[in-house]
Amino acid sequence: MLGRTNRKFPPIWLSLLVPEQGQTQTLVEAALAANTVMDISSQPALWGGFLRGTAAELMAVASTNLVNATSHNHAADMVQGDLIQLLSCIGREYIDLYFLPIQRRLEEHQISGALEALEMNKQEGLIRHLGLAGMGSVPAVLSTWQFHDAFDVILLPRNPIEHDLFDALQGLAADRRVGVVTSRPLDWGLGAPFTVFPDSSDVASGLLARYSAQHPVLVGVRSMEQIGAAATSLEFSGNLEQSVDEFKIKYQSPEAWEVFADDPRPWVKRAAQRSKLERVH
Numbered sequence: 001m002l003g004r005t006n007r008k009f010p011p012i013w014l015s016l017l018v019p020e021q022g023q024t025q026t027l028v029e030a031a032l033a034a035n036t037v038m039d040i041s042s043q044p045a046l047w048g049g050f051l052r053g054t055a056a057e058l059m060a061v062a063s064t065n066l067v068n069a070t071s072h073n074h075a076a077d078m079v080q081g082d083l084i085q086l087l088s089c090i091g092r093e094y095i096d097l098y099f100l101p102i103q104r105r106l107e108e109h110q111i112s113g114a115l116e117a118l119e120m121n122k123q124e125g126l127i128r129h130l131g132l133a134g135m136g137s138v139p140a141v142l143s144t145w146q147f148h149d150a151f152d153v154i155l156l157p158r159n160p161i162e163h164d165l166f167d168a169l170q171g172l173a174a175d176r177r178v179g180v181v182t183s184r185p186l187d188w189g190l191g192a193p194f195t196v197f198p199d200s201s202d203v204a205s206g207l208l209a210r211y212s213a214q215h216p217v218l219v220g221v222r223s224m225e226q227i228g229a230a231a232t233s234l235e236f237s238g239n240l241e242q243s244v245d246e247f248k249i250k251y252q253s254p255e256a257w258e259v260f261a262d263d264p265r266p267w268v269k270r271a272a273q274r275s276k277l278e279r280v281h
Helices: 024-034 044-051 072-090 108-123 138-145 164-176 201-212 224-231 240-251 254-260 266-280
Strands: 012-016 058-061 095-102 127-134 153-157 179-183 217-221
Touching: 012 024, 012 224, 024 044, 024 224, 044 072, 072 095, 072 108, 095 108, 095 138, 095 153, 108 127, 127 138, 138 164, 153 164, 164 179, 201 217, 201 224, 201 240, 217 224, 254 266
Parallel strands: 012 217, 058 095, 095 127, 127 153, 153 179, 179 217
Antiparallel strands: none
């Protein structure tokens, strides 16, 4: 059972990312065939046209514009507007899981207004399960969650480089019986997964198998092949820790990314540029 949802969910969830040109419908069809939860946060309008009339379970992370709310009512209106726009995109009366993102400390009027709107929409059936998405520092997320115990599920990044939030908050989640879902198991902060490097598939499979044995894992996918790889993850037969450490060094090395400087895949090229910029800063 996933926390307060009192429901069982598949171990691998899919976060739809914009694929190469002309492959959108193929990607959505493959994700639907996987019969799991799909995250449509990246482009609700793009995915919505292909999901109308389906029974797929959908999740989304709300807009981060809440930090600009100037009053309780303003915050409530922003959340309400964001949800209505999302539901219009997908042509549905409800979203299965809706996550409130926390990137930095929120003012009390911002969080109270947002939660009032979210709770009202949950009671009216527009949201089935309410979640918190940890996207900032541990103090920022904890400052919101510690005094507002309104969530069924919490979404946290977890991979060999980014795991501070998961390490700090998994205990509180267990105490409160809040389900944990982790994200970015293969994308370690640059916008592209470490699987762009050769001979990485077994390590990726091992990581996904390890994480998904403990909680659902949200995996970013851009192709049918990535969906298939995520759905068939198996334990790694070798020394997983050693192999992960090797790929972590490579992932954090601008020199290793230089070969992707002119990669035709835009997200891989951007990752190479970010790697170079991170070294400069």
